[in-house]
Amino acid sequence: MSKLLVRKDLQSDLKRNVNDIVKEIEGDDLKVVVFMENTEPPVKVKPKVIKFEPTVTLLRKLAKEGQIEKGVAKIMFYSPSTGRSKGLTPNMMAGFQYIEPGTSTTPHSHNMASIYLVVKGEGYSEIDGEIFKWGQGDIFVVPANAVHSHTNSGKEEAILFDVTDSGLLENMGILEFKEKE
Ligand SMILES: [Fe+2]
Secondary structure (H helix, E strand, C coil), X not given: CCCCCCCCCCCXXXXXXXXXXXXXXXXXXXXXXXXXXXXXXXXXXXXXXXXXXXXXXXXXXHHHHCCCCCCEEEEEECCXXXXXXXXXXXXXXXXXXXXXXXXXXXXXXXXXXXXXEEEECEEEEEECCEEEXXXXXXXEEECCCCCEEXXXXXXXXXXXXXXXXXXXXXXXXXXXXXXXX
């Protein structure tokens, strides 16, 4: 087990002396971090298990009763300890998509990349105009900025699990979503 680094403020006296100068530099949306200030170790994301059964129950209900996309449900998970990134870890987001038989998701793109695992069902994804068929257990990749939609061409529900790097992009302030033009 490695030892947790606890940083110390080694120049609190000096900081008091330079406070007036720091205030003069700071503005509405600008702060000065004097070296070794604000040095608490980052909040640690807690290990966790996300239970499948209640997740599927939620997805079925959302797909049936949701108003956004008929027959489709999308949910994402995040750890509040990641703050602005709203990731499940600071860099990564994870979620599920549920698609009823004979239903497609609305084509769109985003600058996060996604890796999908087909948990259940069969269908295909159109990614930048190309068709990729998938079935249970398959993994497929949607690169950043690729226009994509998913179709359930089977007779049973399709459940996709995906991991994206949206947390990283959100932290950088450059996360973007686009509807297909
Ligand atoms: Fe997407």
